[in-house]
Each structure stands twice: as C-alpha cells, then as structure tokens.
Amino acid sequence: MDRRSFLKNAGLAGTGGATLLAAPAVAQERKEFTIVSSFPRDFPGLGMSAQRLSKRITELSNGRLQATYYAAGERVGAFDVFDEVASGNAQAYISADYYWVGKDPAFAYFTSVPFGMTMPEWNAWIKFKGGQELWDKVSGNFDLKALPCGGTGTQMGGWFNVEIESVDDLKGLKMRIPGLGSFVMSKLGVSVVSLPGGQIYENLVSGAIDAAEWVGPYNDYFMKFYEAAKYYYMAGMHEPGGGNSFGMNKVWWTSLTEWERTVIEAACMEENAAMNEEFLANNGIYLKKLVEDHGTQLRQFNEETWDAFGEAAIEVIEENRGQSALTAEIHDHYRAALTELGQFRKGAEITYSNQRNRVLGL
Template identity: 70%
Template sequence: MDRRKFLKAGALGAAGTALAAPMVNAQSAKTITIVSTWPRDFPGLGTSAQRLAERIPIVSNGALRTEYFAAGERVGAFDVFDEVAAGNSQAYIAADYYWIGKHPGWAYFTSVPFGMTTPEWNAWIKFGGGQELWDKIAGEFGLKNIPCGATGAQAGGWFNKEINSPDDLQGLKMRIPGLGGTVMSKLGASTVSLPGSQIYENLVSGAVEATEWVGPYNDYFMKFYEAATYYYTGGMHEPGGGLAFGMNKSWWESLSEFEQAVIVACCNEEHAAQPEEASALNGQYLQRLITDHGVQVRQFNEDVWDAFGFAAEEVFEETRDHSALAAEINDAYQAKLKEIAGWRASAEIEFSNQRNRILGLV
C-alpha cells in the first residue's frame, strides 16, 4: 500500500464513529422524553441533567432528539420513576435511593451510609459486578439504569443548632433521604424525604430544622444559610452520590446498537463531568458561605460518628432481611467495598493524608 492510500485508510478508520452515524431527517429521528427530579437551571444537579439532555442529539447526529422536563414541569419530582416504568416517558434523571420505599436495594445504586466514594462506586458498577445487580433490580420494575452523574462526597448538612452528642439528634426534624435517613431515624430524628424544590421553604418555616443536600457549590444557591447557621462538612450518609439515567426497559431494548451506544457515551461523559465540576467549585463556595454569609463550619465528633456507625450496622441487617435480592446486593456491595477501599487506604488515602499534613492543607 502506498503512503497516500495508507493515510487515507487511517483517516477513515479514525472517523469510523462519525461514519457509523445514520443519515436522518427530522421525520425519522427518535424523541426521548426525559423527566428529572431536579429544578430547572439549578446549578450542579439541574444544569448537569440539562447538559446531558442537550448532548444526546449532538452525539447522535440528530438520530435522537430529547425533550427535557425539570421537576414539576411534566410530573412531580418523585413521580418520575412510575412515569418511566409505565412508558409514558422514556427516561428519568434522578438519585435511585429515592425509591427505597419500593425496594431498599435501590439505595446501593446512589449511596449508602459509610459506603463507597464516587471512584469506588464507579469501580464496582463498571468492573465489579455492580451494573449486573443494578440491571437485576431495575429489571423487576421494567427499567434499565446506567450512571449519568455523581456528586462526590457530600456534606453532613445544615443544622439550626450544634450537634455535640447523639442526644442532640433526638426529635430533630431533618430532611434526609435514603438509608442515611433510616440511620438518623434510629438515632431519634424525625426524617422526611423532600424534593430539592421544597427544602428551602420547609427549612425557613421550621417544618424541618436540618437538611442535607449536596455540597458547598450546590448548597450555596439553595440559600440554606438564611435559615441554618451550622454547616457540617463530612457526612456519613452519602460518600458518593451516584445518579441514574433510568430508562423504560422495553424502549431501551427497541433501540439500535448505535442509539444505545450514544446514550451510554453521553451518560459516561456527564458522569465524569459532574463530580469534576463539584470538586473544582466546592472549596470556592465554602469560602463564600463563610465570608459572605457568616456560616459556621463544624465537624461531627467521634461520639456522633460512632453512633452513626452502630445505627448503620442495624440498618444494613434490616435491609438484608427484606429479601433475597436485597441481601445479594448488600453482600456484594460490602465485599467489594472492603476490597477496593483497603487498597485505596494503603495508597491514595495514605498519600493524601501525608501530603495535606506536609503542605498544611488541613
């Protein structure tokens, strides 16, 4: 083969993905109706979901179109699961731990107390059998779910009083979903799971006295500092916060390989972008909360952490007792957590602790 033919062949190979995209017109394009649990244009969670919805038509070369509806625009935030399972919309963007009332196993595909960080969860989902278990539980509800975002480790939350001992949690009215909420309930808190759009008004009115949300970047725009002074940083409830692109399974299976590949690629892209964005901005917005709004940053002491740990052990046992599938998911998750986290503690965490000590970062 002469040099010109070789270079031409290489160029065609490199452009293979683009060449594989079908030629479409407006009439033949498939429309994906996406419903979300997040408010429109909300920095972080909302803008991430909108980025994903906007990206799919571009990558598909017009073969797939999207209609995006933020929380409350088509259905309520917590109605998106049933909307998609019924086939009325094709996909939702949400945190799957919202559905623990349907089955507690859903919690492991967002985050659980003392669980996996975002890199650890990614490893489990992609290379440790997590996606297969996600497919198993989702399939029981007529869904197919894949990762499409992550928050990274979340803050412990906003409180209108200091938490100096486990006794301070007795009777506390707190917005906190998932198994983290179950842990807080065991410690005497009165917990509720509210969609993001309803938290501020409930905090201001006193209907709730504390809330968790995400981290400084996302929380800043919620203006929780207007109703709660104390911001606890590290929390036990969501060390990772993986988000889901949940699709109607029958619809997913009707797609071509190309269409499925586009959706997976776009979800993977946003799944990487969202925690990177949060990591880049959390420090900046934490400082703004402190300097601009007088927020007082706190950390839970070891007595409180220990109480969280004992309660979490009870919650996991109760979750296992729910069903064979719940036990299978929990046991696989916990086993992989020990394996992944053990190595990370020996390498990355040891390094970061020593780096932070030497550089005076903490």
C-alpha cells in the same frame, strides 16, 4: 454492529474538537423521546448536569435522538419520575435511585449507602466489578434499564439550627434526609421528613424542619440555606458517593439500535465524569463564600456522634439486607468490593493524601 466496526467508524466532527459518534451509513428516521428529572431547571450542579446530558445525547447522535427535557415539576413531580418512565409515559429519567427504596430496598446501593463507597469506588464497582449487572437485575424487575450519569462526591453532613455536640442533640429534630441515611437518623431519634430539593428552603425558613442535608457547598450556596440555618456540618456519613441514574423504560431501550444505545451509553459515561469533576472544582470556592460572605459556621461531628452513626448504620444495613434475596445478593457483592477497594485505597491514595496535606499544611 460489533465493537471493532463501531470504533472504526467513530470520528471527530466540528471545530470545537467534540468527539461525535459516526452515524450508520444508512439513514434512519429521527426518534423523539422525553426525559423527566428530579432536579430543578437551571440549578447549578444537579440541574445543569441533567440538562447537559439531555442536550449531549441529541448532539452525539447528530440529531437522530431528539430529547425533550422536563425538570422537576414541569411535567411530573420530582419523586414521580420513576413511575412516569416505568409506565412508558416518558422514556427516561435523571434522578437518584435511592429515592426508590420504598419500591425495592436494593435501589439504595445504586446511589449511596451510609459508610459505603466513595464516588471512585462506586464507579469501579459499577463498571468493572459486576455492579452494573446487579443494577440491571433490580431495575429490570420494574421494566427499567439504568446507567450511571453523574455523582456529587462525598456530601456534607447537613444544615442545622442547633449545634450537635453529642448524639443526644439529634433527638427530636425534624430533618430532611433521604435514602438509608434517613433510617440511620431515625434510629437516633430524628424525625425524618421526605422533601424534594425545591421544597427544602421554604421548610427550613418556616421552621417546619430544623435541619436538612442536600448536597455540598456548590449546590447548597444557591439554595440559600445559610439564611435559615447557622451551622454547616462536614462531612456526612449518609452519602459518601451520591451517584445519579439515567433510568430508561426497558421496552424503549431494547427498541433502539445498537448504535443508538451506544450513543446514550457514551453520553452517560461522559456526564458521569463531568458532574463529579464539576463539583470537585466548585465546592471549595462556594464553601469559602458561605463562610466569608454569609457567616456560615462550619462544624464537624465528634467521634462519639460518628460512633453512634456507625452503630445505627450497621443495624439499618442489616435490616435492609434482610428485605429480600436480591438485596442480600447485592449487599454481599457490594461489601466484598468495598473491602477490596477500600483496603487498597487506604494504603495508597488515602495515605498519600493525608501525608500530602500534612506536609503542605492543607
């Protein structure tokens, strides 16, 4: 089916006004498939987004694609979803692809990299500047096909049980932080710990770790990190975007009809926007609750610390770039797009928002 035929046959269904994709005239049998996730069930933000996407695929397909969803730990562990899908034991995962940098360092670019793209910039790169094609290359090496399916926006710098008044205060801290941001912190003397989201609280409360980053106020509030750490730093350098991935077994993906693939693409695109908008809508509300109801003390890293982050990040990214020819190709493409997008946004959107906030006293 070509795109014009598809658009011609698309329609509206239901009184709620939800746009549904018209099924092909010839009925085909229902296909059941399994989605595994790295995020907790019913968890505001990340967890609810994953559940919403799974339900939406079934809804948009008029029941043709029947998704069974498993949250982190219900079928496999949070960090085991990649292997579960690559092996064909499940058909799709919802996660963050920077968890897989140990398998290929190029995966970092398809979630977030330190001092990298913000969410609007990353989406522009993925959708319109060749990022998806590069993602297909690295995912394809593991028999996977990935699509963007959500984003948190710029994340907070993390929760600390001590104030960070200089970069020296980081030395010796045990901190939960994933992705290339963990390598940056390591260079600055932090002892990095890898933990899934569901295990951060218990480790922070027990003192097994001294600091942790998770996402932002909307998610962090429900994790109750304020019970274990007093200082909340905004913002972080490690995840300026925070994109999520709907990763599929490539054999399964190619077995689908064009209409079925279009349904999945449409659901992912819808949730990719919705999740980011949900975080933006709620972060301010829950930041206020953290401060006013729980005594959280907001802090910002000083410029000396930011400079140290920057120097370490440049080293880490160059080291990562040198890991393989494909990583170098993706990095160079990403960096060129970031320069172009960043320069325009600096002169337009960032100038405007800074002046707006100054004039309105925000």
